[in-house]
Amino acid sequence: MKLSVIALNISVFGVFYSSAWALENERWSVGYSQGIAEYIVANGPGNDFNISCNENAEDISSPDIMIDIIGKKPPANSSVIIILDGIQSKFSTDQYGNIITNCHYCAEVFLSMWYDLKTSKTMLVQFSDGRSSQFSMKGASKILKHAKCKIDYFNKKF
Numbered sequence: 406m407k408l409s410v411i412a413l414n415i416s417v418f419g420v421f422y423s424s425a426w427a428l429e430n431e432r433w434s435v436g437y438s439q440g441i442a443e444y445i446v447a448n449g450p451g452n453d454f455n456i457s458c459n460e461n462a463e464d465i466s467s468p469d470i471m472i473d474i475i476g477k478k479p480p481a482n483s484s485v486i487i488i489l490d491g492i493q494s495k496f497s498t499d500q501y502g503n504i505i506t507n508c509h510y511c512a513e514v515f516l517s518m519w520y521d522l523k524t525s526k527t528m529l530v531q532f533s534d535g536r537s538s539q540f541s542m543k544g545a546s547k548i549l550k551h552a553k554c555k556i557d558y559f560n561k562k563f
Contacts, residue, residue: 431541433548444548451476452538454530456519458554467507468515468554470496474536478502483533487518489525494518512556523549 433446437460444456457469472478472485479485481502487494494514496504506515522528523546531537 431543433542433544435548435552442552442554444552446540446542446545448538448540452540454528454540456522456554458552460553460555467512468519468556470504470506470515472504472530474530474532474538477536479504479532480534485533486531488527488529488531489518489521490527492521494521506556516556519554523552 431446431448433444436443436445440460442458442460444458445453447453451473452475453471453473455469455471457471459468470485479498479502481498481500483498483502485496485498485504487496494517496506496511496514499505505511525542525545528540528542529537530540
């Protein structure tokens with residue numbers, strides 16, 4: 406009897422937890438900390454897409470794109486392709502697997518993708534090792550509509 410009550414509590418908690426997770430999952434959100442805005446969407450556990458932008462008027466830095474697919478970031482010294490409504494943006498990664506945004510070409514690609522994010526209906530991310538994930542665009546246009554992301558390469562806010 407006690408075992409069945411514990412099992413019931415675990416299953417009810419599991420249903421509640423997964424339902425709560427589903428409400429937050431697959432919808433764009435934004436959070437702020439010390440002048441940094443993080444625009445985030447998740448597609449299941451371990452699949453996250455995050456763009457961090459410095460919105461501080463005095464400090465301009467490169468935006469960060471952080472993507473995990475199956476709980477891992479992209480392979481080192483490789484490429485990441487972000488496809489928005491069929492339009493591809495290709496980024497390189499450094500020796501640690503971080504997506505590079507602080508070069509002329511990188512800034513141009515980021516800027517184009519940034520504008521496309523605001524109106525796109527579909528998004529697919531592909532890593533060079535074959536991992537890929539679709540990410541929802543639910544709420545993206547509303548969250549990103551007035552978002553500003555400074556790009557240090559151009560010393561401008563977009």
